[in-house]
Amino acid sequence: MSFNRIDSVKGDSIEILLRQLGAAKIQKVHGNLYFIKFILDNDFEVMYTYNINAKNKYFLQRIEPYPIPHGTFSNEVKIVDFIKKDVAKFKQGIKSKHxxxxxxxxxxxxxxxxxxxxxxxxxxxxxxxxxxxxxxxxxxxxxxxxxxxxxxxxxxxxxx
Missing domain, CATH: 1.10.287 (Helix Hairpins)
Structure with missing residues (x-):
């Protein structure tokens, strides 16, 4: 199996897991760059991007509501777990008066x-x-x- 095919399969498995978490939109660019959008209460958006690099690692960054890199992850389960926890924190955070x-x-x-x-x-x-x-x-x-x-x-x- 070629390197690009492995990336595509891993990317597809992440996409399925992210849709199960409630991702409103997932956009794949050239098979190894992804944009994921979650729409929370009051149409508040949290958006991420990640890519699968040449070392077969996943680099994740939150781009909305503000950009912040979250580092490199070794597999799709870890990246999905991070996003799941991050989205849950935003769901809680938007309830704050601050x-x-x-x-x-x-x-x-x-x-x-x-x-x-x-x-x-x-x-x-x-x-x-x-x-x-x-x-x-x-x-x-x-x-x-x-x-x-x-x-x-x-x-x-x-x-x-």
Missing amino acids: FNDFLEATEQANKFVRLLDDFYLNYHVEEDSLVSDSLGQINTAIENLNKRLESIINHSKKID
Whole structure:
């Protein structure tokens, strides 16, 4: 059996498992790149993409409601298990009165990362005091935000 046929068979088995979980849409691109969409309460969408790489591993990323890579998985059962748990957490999370605040915070954080990336890659970043001072202040602010978030996490009950 050829490598491409093995990928196709594994991809098809994941597709069946994801449909059983309630995936609203699964789009296959060239047999080894997949997009999976779940529609939760109030038409809230959670979307993932994964591909089967040359090492026969699965790289998964959530792309909606915000992009975040979730790493490489060794087989389809593990990737489906992760997605199942992740979707269940979103189903619970959307019930929170803080959910929209959480989405706004992640949107702002992602906007910041895109702006920083754009600045560094598309502008001359000179060795001057404005850039050095500003980047220093940004790093301090981010460090303080991380500490504050860690404090909130430490005072919150973890979901099993």
